[in-house]
Amino acid sequence: MKTQMPKAADKATINSKYLKVPFLVRARPYFIMAPALLITIGIFYPFVAAIYYSLTNYSFRSETYNFVGLKNWIKMATSPEFWHAILVTGKYALATTGSEMLLGLGIALLLSKNNFFTKILKVVLIFPLMVAPVIATLIWQLMTNNSVGILEKFLNLFGIYNFPWASSAKTALFTATVIDMWVYTPFVIILILAGIQSLPKSPFEAARIDGGSAWFTFKNLTLPMLKPYMYIALIFRLMASLQEFAIIFALTKGGPGDTLMNLSITGYTTGFAFLKFGQSLPYVLTLWLIIYFISRKLVSKWLLVQKTAAGN
């Protein structure tokens, strides 16, 4: 049925009726929308400001600044420090997320059995998540200290002395990864464990009756049905590890040398230590771009996996 357009006289009637409605009632939708709008502005304004200032030579060192176009972006793209930072960011994200996913899955599977020990472990394994990453790093710095550290004493039992930990370019990434794993693996465990406990029982019972091996059941039932949960853990962990700052900064400030200078640390150092905000913002915005595209890809993949797991 075709809708008739109101005539001019009808429009005037509608308008006069609308104006008779009290202002507070008319404004209600805007009031309802206001918090969301304020939050959007709170996020959007700094973002637009960051883009703007990345096109200037803004610095705390000078009272004035000028528009410099893409100079800061070109400088960043042509500097070896930038490509090194990209490499470090990628290596760190892969190392931490990969190991946390594997370890988290393994531990969650072990904890899915309900017995006395798993009940205690479920509580104990959450503890690291309650410690701020900076504090956790300081604790690990003490534990890995070659003079007084408990880990040094432990390694001494196996004839290993003065293991360099974060002090050497060869082992710094490994050390930061271990700390990251200690702090964040419990997060992965919680998510996957929640997934395991929500899985339907009937497919597993059917597999057991049909004589399916443990590996068969894991490969063909547990893993496919757990995938949506694993994807959520993966998205959260990958995003956070790409922008990791606290652990690396507290551990080595990006050193030794430039070993752990990822995009976050390089951006921070350029902005806050060297006071070159115009030059630091392209690093931060590049990191945002990387995270944005990876997260979009992963979220659409997650939606697909969720549909598949649900049998749609």
Next chain:
Amino acid sequence: MRLTFKLAVSVKIVLVMCFSLFIVSCGKKEQDVSGKQAATDEAVIQAQQAAGVNGFSWDMAKGAKIKVLLNQHMYAEAIIKKIADFTQKTGIEVDYAITPEENYFDKVTTSLNSRSGDPDIFMTGAYQIWEYGAANFIQDLTPFIEDSNLTGPDYDIADFYEGVLGACRWDLIPGHKTGAGPYWGLPLGFEIYSLAYNKKVFADRGLAVPKTMEELIEICEKLKEFDGRGTYPIAFRGSRNWATIHPGYMSTFANYGAQDFVIENCKLVSKVNSPESVKMTEDWVKLIKVGGSPSWSSYTWYQAGADLGAGKAAMLFDADINGIHQNWKGASKETGNIAWAVMPLPAGQQTLNSNLWTWALAMNKSSKNKLAAWLFMQYFTGKEYALWASLEMKSVDPARASVWENSEFKKMMSQQSGYLETFKATINGTRILFTPQPHFFETTTEWAATLQKIVAGQYDSVQQGMDELKEKMDEAVEYLKTE
């Protein structure tokens, strides 16, 4: 239809934000170049006029309220203890905030950049003055110091050690040395660099305190694992931070005859790849490899000092006051065993140069309470307070010569073996050894990173590392003019 509406709303929001951003940025530019400058200069004149009516008196800013930003440090602890006395004497209310050192200067820089006048007073180091002064963040204190209506008759600015007070003076021209030009801060205390050592370890092994760098490296060979595994010969800083360069490294750098920058054709040119610099760095790297902690590259002043106190390190090449905090009664395991000697020099070098670090008080250029702020600075850098803080709060090293001459202070410090003697031998050669320029933190952080890379063997030679560092330092200061 709905899509068009959404699009219209989105476009309008973006336009409004961009417009407001444009307005804010335009406003900032105009404000910076004219309004603020005139307003702050007027504030100084107002303070002078207010004081000029009746002459100097401690209560001439009675009723004012000032904000003070402090770094978490023993100097700050002493200040906090005396704030009530200050308020009683002046009628000025003080609102203070204290921030851990790790983030302290981020907070100071951000606050100053807002030009809101908060805080009125803050703690600073000499190197920060080169940034803050160039950015017009801090108040030139010369008009206050030179005005007898604003400065009490007993303030006695000549009582400060020349090198320490001079560290807070600079004419704002990159490349020009400190010690001349306006006063940008007044020192609370300072540190010189020397060799602290465990005298018991040395006595037990019949070792003499090293006087040259060669002797120091030889002794390090002898002190490897001097008390079992986990112990090592010498502690110093090594983290990827400017603070790694300024203590022992920079002092030794100068003692080798090396310079960070020279002025050539009105521009600053780095000389960190000179033969003297390379030789010094080679010896320093040797020292780290032979005697340093395996965790050297993550060490700040705190870890280095703590290892000496815990008996893990036999020596400490760092600030004199770093060792002393391990040697006060009951402070550490090695309390009473720590002694001081002047830093080792390269063979043939007779003149002793020591860099210095000072914690000073500075005034925010945008402060709206300059008279009250100046009285605060005067009180907490005055003779009476300096003596009290040194005796009662162990705030060492005091920047005032009169405190060092005080018999009670001498008695207190004489319990620290070799401390007074080392201080006396070093103080005349103590001054800022870096070339002042506003990119100090960039160039020295790169320097520390390069040192770490050299130690890690990431360069074929020390020369290669220092050549690369020179390029980075030159690039950082290339736009600066030295006239």
